[in-house]
Amino acid sequence: xxxxxxxxxxxxxxxxxxxxxxxxxxxxxxxxxxxxxxxxxxxxxxxxxxxxxxxxxxxxxxxxxxxxxxxxxxxxxxxxxxxxxxxxxxxxxxxxxxxxxxxxxxxxxxxxxxxxxxxxxxxxxxxxxxxxxxxxxxxxxxxxxxxxxxxxxxxxxxxxxxxxxxxxxxxxxxxxxxxxxxxxxxxxxxxxxxxxxxxxxxxxxxxxxxxxxxxxxxxxxxxxxxxxxxxxxxxxxxxxxxxxxxxxxxxxxxxxxxxxxxxxxxxxxxxxxxxxxxxxxxxxxxxxxxxxxxxxxxxxxxxxxxxxxxxxxxxxxxxxxxxxxxxxxxxxxxxxxxxxxxxxxxxxxxxxxxxxxxxxxxxxxxxxxxxxxxxxxxxxxxxxxxxxxxxxxxxxxxxxxxxxxxxxxxxxxxxxxxxxxxxxxxxxxxxxxxxxxxxxxxxxxxxxxxxxxxxxxxxxxxxxxxxxxxxxxxxxxxxxxxxxxxxxxxxxxxxxxxxxxxxxxxxxxxxxxxxxxxxxxxx
Numbered sequence: 001x002x003x004x005x006x007x008x009x010x011x012x013x014x015x016x017x018x019x020x021x022x023x024x025x026x027x028x029x030x031x032x033x034x035x036x037x038x039x040x041x042x043x044x045x046x047x048x049x050x051x052x053x054x055x056x057x058x059x060x061x062x063x064x065x066x067x068x069x070x071x072x073x074x075x076x077x078x079x080x081x082x083x084x085x086x087x088x089x090x091x092x093x094x095x096x097x098x099x100x101x102x103x104x105x106x107x108x109x110x111x112x113x114x115x116x117x118x119x120x121x122x123x124x125x126x127x128x129x130x131x132x133x134x135x136x137x138x139x140x141x142x143x144x145x146x147x148x149x150x151x152x153x154x155x156x157x158x159x160x161x162x163x164x165x166x167x168x169x170x171x172x173x174x175x176x177x178x179x180x181x182x183x184x185x186x187x188x189x190x191x192x193x194x195x196x197x198x199x200x201x202x203x204x205x206x207x208x209x210x211x212x213x214x215x216x217x218x219x220x221x222x223x224x225x226x227x228x229x230x231x232x233x234x235x236x237x238x239x240x241x242x243x244x245x246x247x248x249x250x251x252x253x254x255x256x257x258x259x260x261x262x263x264x265x266x267x268x269x270x271x272x273x274x275x276x277x278x279x280x281x282x283x284x285x286x287x288x289x290x291x292x293x294x295x296x297x298x299x300x301x302x303x304x305x306x307x308x309x310x311x312x313x314x315x316x317x318x319x320x321x322x323x324x325x326x327x328x329x330x331x332x333x334x335x336x337x338x339x340x341x342x343x344x345x346x347x348x349x350x351x352x353x354x355x356x357x358x359x360x361x362x363x364x365x366x367x368x369x370x371x372x373x374x375x376x377x378x379x380x381x382x383x384x385x386x387x388x389x390x391x392x393x394x395x396x397x398x399x400x401x402x403x404x405x406x407x408x409x410x411x412x413x414x415x416x417x418x419x420x421x422x423x424x425x426x427x428x429x430x431x432x433x434x435x436x437x438x439x440x441x442x443x444x445x446x447x448x449x450x451x452x453x454x455x456x457x458x459x460x461x462x463x464x465x466x467x468x469x470x471x472x473x474x475x476x477x478x479x480x481x482x483x484x485x486x487x488x489x490x491x492x493x494x495x496x497x498x499x500x501x502x503x504x505x506x507x508x509x510x511x512x513x514x515x516x517x518x519x520x521x522x523x
């Protein structure tokens with residue numbers, strides 16, 4: 001399934017919303033009434049939106065995993081290892097969770113890293129940068145061995161908590177991602193220790209270095225951390241420690257079709273045990289260790305999918321959207337401050353949901369779609385990397401290498417644009433390492449980049465060719481009701497280029513182009 005160009009073009013086509021006087025009067029009346037009631041549209045609610053991370057180099061990451069409680073952590077760790085050449089791995093920590101309260105299983109991590117060591121020589125035939133198995137093995141630690149906040153406090157430091165502190169203290173300008181697959185109490189212990197041993201400025205510096213993506217709340221530590229350390233950047237849909245709210249969480253879009261019944265429109269054929277048997281489990285030492293899932297495939301994987309160097313660069317800010325989903329910055333009920341989460345103001349039509357055309361040709365709007373819209377691509381990519389563990393270069397597929405407007409690489413392109421003045425985007429210099437024919441798709445990711453920004457309207461021509469033309473039609477898309485709310489300044493439009501080869505499996509690379517759109521009469 002290709003990325004949804006139809007829905008994106010639809011949201012990018014602005015209509016003239018100058019309306020009849022009676023409609024205008026009603027809108028003004030409604031706006032005034034809402035204001036008197038204490039309501040203001042999203043655009044009128046200023047918040048301190050976290051900036052875009054413009055660091056260079058691979059993302060730094062520590063994994064906290066309750067591996068051993070059920071198969072999905074082992075599955076996710078195998079995929080994680082197959083992308084370790086695109087990550088700066090700082091630690092792999094065995095933790096507890098509500099599903100595994102009194103034991104941790106670092107031995108499973110050691111087993112998987114050993115198998116990775118067997119295939120690393122072959123991986124190096126396909127790409128550079130794979131860490132040695134010995135180095136990864138030294139980065140496996142045990143976190144808190146008890147459940148939740150009851151297992152933290154004075155005198156309860158763990159090797160995992162110490163690893164977090166060492167990594168955050170390292171003289172490195174890049175942030176440190178904490179990928180939470182289970183409970184978060186090992187992170188809580190690190191924060192407790194730093195707060196008790198450092199002054200306020202040093203604590204602030206430490207906290208500002210961390211970025212957390214948590215697969216829901218699987219103990220009581222996550223809510224405690226967010227309450228006690230409001231400056232800590234956190235991606236999560238706050239939940240009870242049980243599975244009672246998993247259905248709603250964005251991350252279940254990875255494969256929640258059958259168990260959670262929440263991925264209508266997605267291609268379910270590529271997340272079955274049968275597909276995994278044929279494309280993953282049958283391939284080499286790592287494939288043999290990839291278990292059958294009990295509930296869903298790899299529920300923890302979205303917490304690091306956005307860190308991968310596929311050209312989407314969604315790790316730079318969660319509202320950009322990518323393989324790990326898309327989030328907005330708002331304050332959920334019960335939280336003391338805004339975090340990166342789900343939900344949003346439907347009045348402004350800016351929420352955490354994506355509008356995507358499914359495999360059945362119908363349009364779907366959901367949080368889960370922010371993940372499953374990329375499913376064919378991330379599953380094919382995984383299958384190709386598993387091929388890399390045993391095949392030579394000539395008998396495996398490799399990702400297209402994209403060049404847009406003469407600029408190679410995977411970094412986003414930022415272009416200043418003016419309403420009514422078309423922008424040409426040329427990817428004709430893109431190549432495929434295996435000499436295969438390339439197929440081009442450009443689409444306007446209409447929901448991306450909404451945090452603290454106006455969303456611009458654009459149209460696209462040549463969307464299925466190597467050279468597309470983007471025409472900005474408005475710096476600000478209209479709100480739900482005409483005449484309610486005004487916006488000024490520039491707007492933003494994210495244009496995604498997806499290029500797919502004809503190999504087996506077919507592989508897709510991306511390039512993100514960000515247009516900063518201003519009105520023709522503004523400067």
